[in-house]
Amino acid sequence: MAVYTDISEDELSAFLGDYDAGRLTSYKGIAEGVENSNFLLHTTEGSFILTLYEKRVDPADLPFFLGLMQHLAKNGLSCPLPLIRRDGGMLGQLAGRPAAMVTFLEGMWPRKPTVVHCRETGKAIAAMHLAGEGFEITRRNALSVAGWRPLWDKSEARVHEIDATLRDEIPSELAFLEANWPKGLPAGVIHADAFPDNVFFLGETFSGLIDFYFACNDFLAYDVAICLNAWCFEKDGSFNLTKGMALLEGYQEVRPLSEAEAAALPILARGSALRFFLTRLYDWLETPPGALVVKKDPLEYLRKLRFHAHVKSAADYGL
Amino acid sequence: MAVYTDISEDELSAFLGDYDAGRLTSYKGIAEGVENSNFLLHTTEGSFILTLYEKRVDPADLPFFLGLMQHLAKNGLSCPLPLIRRDGGMLGQLAGRPAAMVTFLEGMWPRKPTVVHCRETGKAIAAMHLAGEGFEITRRNALSVAGWRPLWDKSEARVHEIDATLRDEIPSELAFLEANWPKGLPAGVIHADAFPDNVFFLGETFSGLIDFYFACNDFLAYDVAICLNAWCFEKDGSFNLTKGMALLEGYQEVRPLSEAEAAALPILARGSALRFFLTRLYDWLETPPGALVVKKDPLEYLRKLRFHAHVKSAADYGL
Numbered sequence: 001m002a003v004y005t006d007i008s009e010d011e012l013s014a015f016l017g018d019y020d021a022g023r024l025t026s027y028k029g030i031a032e033g034v035e036n037s038n039f040l041l042h043t044t045e046g047s048f049i050l051t052l053y054e055k056r057v058d059p060a061d062l063p064f065f066l067g068l069m070q071h072l073a074k075n076g077l078s079c080p081l082p083l084i085r086r087d088g089g090m091l092g093q094l095a096g097r098p099a100a101m102v103t104f105l106e107g108m109w110p111r112k113p114t115v116v117h118c119r120e121t122g123k124a125i126a127a128m129h130l131a132g133e134g135f136e137i138t139r140r141n142a143l144s145v146a147g148w149r150p151l152w153d154k155s156e157a158r159v160h161e162i163d164a165t166l167r168d169e170i171p172s173e174l175a176f177l178e179a180n181w182p183k184g185l186p187a188g189v190i191h192a193d194a195f196p197d198n199v200f201f202l203g204e205t206f207s208g209l210i211d212f213y214f215a216c217n218d219f220l221a222y223d224v225a226i227c228l229n230a231w232c233f234e235k236d237g238s239f240n241l242t243k244g245m246a247l248l249e250g251y252q253e254v255r256p257l258s259e260a261e262a263a264a265l266p267i268l269a270r271g272s273a274l275r276f277f278l279t280r281l282y283d284w285l286e287t288p289p290g291a292l293v294v295k296k297d298p299l300e301y302l303r304k305l306r307f308h309a310h311v312k313s314a315a316d317y318g319l
Numbered sequence: 320m321a322v323y324t325d326i327s328e329d330e331l332s333a334f335l336g337d338y339d340a341g342r343l344t345s346y347k348g349i350a351e352g353v354e355n356s357n358f359l360l361h362t363t364e365g366s367f368i369l370t371l372y373e374k375r376v377d378p379a380d381l382p383f384f385l386g387l388m389q390h391l392a393k394n395g396l397s398c399p400l401p402l403i404r405r406d407g408g409m410l411g412q413l414a415g416r417p418a419a420m421v422t423f424l425e426g427m428w429p430r431k432p433t434v435v436h437c438r439e440t441g442k443a444i445a446a447m448h449l450a451g452e453g454f455e456i457t458r459r460n461a462l463s464v465a466g467w468r469p470l471w472d473k474s475e476a477r478v479h480e481i482d483a484t485l486r487d488e489i490p491s492e493l494a495f496l497e498a499n500w501p502k503g504l505p506a507g508v509i510h511a512d513a514f515p516d517n518v519f520f521l522g523e524t525f526s527g528l529i530d531f532y533f534a535c536n537d538f539l540a541y542d543v544a545i546c547l548n549a550w551c552f553e554k555d556g557s558f559n560l561t562k563g564m565a566l567l568e569g570y571q572e573v574r575p576l577s578e579a580e581a582a583a584l585p586i587l588a589r590g591s592a593l594r595f596f597l598t599r600l601y602d603w604l605e606t607p608p609g610a611l612v613v614k615k616d617p618l619e620y621l622r623k624l625r626f627h628a629h630v631k632s633a634a635d636y637g638l
């Protein structure tokens with residue numbers, strides 16, 4: 001939730017000269033996206049989002065992210081469409097940073113997701129999985145099972161600041177997940193970060209998916225597991241079975257899960273909970289006090305992890 | 320530069336139901352205004368700014384601020400126009416805070432003000448002074464000469480953290496200004512905070528004045544002095560005489576300064592520099608490290624104060 005870089009009208013107008021997007025009439029830094037600087041632009045042609053990629057994004061990944069949005073939009077998914085520059089590319093430079101413009105999506109992310117939002121999100125994620133077929137660039141998921149132990153190694157020495165018992169619990173989780181992580185499930189491009197703030201609605205009607213900056217190639221069902229964690233728990237930590245059922249039904253309306261995928265859901269959800277626990281733990285311990293970001297509580301995901309460890313089958317999620 | 324309060328779509332839609340402003344299609348927290356939370360709304364009827372008044376604004380002042388914008392717009396000044404609610408008022412409640420909606424002004428504030436921007440700003444401030452005539456509510460300027468000593472008293476004990484010599488310099492400035500502050504100059508409603516980020520342009524054409532939350536009744540020429548400080552110094556601290564000349568010419572094209580006003584400009588500019596020095600000093604010392612605001616350097620205004628102390632007459636500003 002921060003604008004890291006301000007830009008002058010002169011440099012922005014020069015940047016816009018490389019596009020056929022009309023004349024600039026206003027731009028506002030917006031409180032959206034924690035990794036990049038985002039601006040909402042009005043021009044004589046309409047509204048656009050301008051993103052300046054800050055240092056947490058690897059520039060080598062940008063052709064994947066931008067190409068993916070273009071591919072998904074071409075295949076009918078409602079998502080921001082990168083504008084093509086006069087030189088044929090999608091990426092420019094602004095204020096010394098890689099920068100791109102995308103179409104503005106009307107819609108709001110649900111601060112209080114309902115059962116209908118969960119169903120529509122299930123459908124949207126399945127639609128994204130289908131629309132992603134045939135996309136030729138690939139990007140490894142650095143935050144899947146192989147990436148968790150190195151992440152843990154960076155936080156282990158200070159984890160007692162949060163809870164000393166984690167020094168035993170997390171290594172045993174890691175060992176279990178590494179030994180039992182599924183193999184050979186249907187794979188493709190996943191969103192990998194489809195939290196409520198990345199799914200837009202007009203009322204309860206899905207209007208678009210945004211923020212593909214964690215997208216990568218992985219098991220499709222892992223994306224479903226991420227959504228179960230992100231959408232189907234209540235603030236008190238309880239799992240809402242009705243929401244789980246709606247999300248999974250929505251997903252299967254568009255892309256039915258195979259038996260193997262359904263069987264793997266508990267371990268995928270457990271792994272996904274560990275992944276968000278570990279990144280939040282790292283950020284929690286490493287972010288200097290008072291930095292311009294809101295720190296997210298890692299313990300929320302520890303509680304989800306423990307829940308999934310006791311789940312017997314995907315039926316417990318409402319399948 | 321911060322959104323302090325987030326709002327849910329439900330509460331925002333309910334709030335919008337009190338206006339005839341169309342159906343909500345998107346809202347984004349924007350990085351504008353340091354005192355309040357601001358959102359850029361798109362509805363089926365157009366673009367609007369929604370402001371939630373945070374605790375630094377006294378709710379008792381809101382009828383003045385909103386009424387003033389309405390009065391100025393009615394008299395032809397380009398500024399945000401508060402929307403009228405179905406109950407006839409301009410003020411509602413959202414997320415437990417007083418809240419108002421205003422029309423969205425296209426335009427950008429100049430990050431690098433030119434001589435033309437200075438001239439247009441001079442004209443705009445003069446136009447505001449004329450448009451403010453006949454506005455019936457009044458608001459005392461709590462940050463004029465009588466307010467500076469109490470402000471200094473709050474910071475004096477810690478000023479050595481910035482520069483120990485200020486313990487002598489500031490009291491002697493205060494004594495001089497209190498003894499010599501002008502009396503009986505033409506007075507009216509002033510903006511009191513017309514820094515570049517509050518004056519919008521399309522290219523070099525003035526498009527509107529925003530942020531009236533420091534507006535109050537005071538000498539009109541004091542507003543001109545504030546603008547000289549805010550617009551006519553370069554980043555290296557030097558006074559740009561060409562810009563000063565342009566700003567004053569622009570102002571006088573619309574509203575000529577009296578001889579008494581012109582003669583008072585040096586002391587008004589000196590006082591205005593002290594005012595911004597003192598508020599910045601207070602914020603600098605009192606803002607906890609890492610709070611979600613950008614602290615502004617008080618020493619910038621100390622250097623301006625010293626410049627004005629050596630000015631002989633308004634001719635030194637380009638008059």
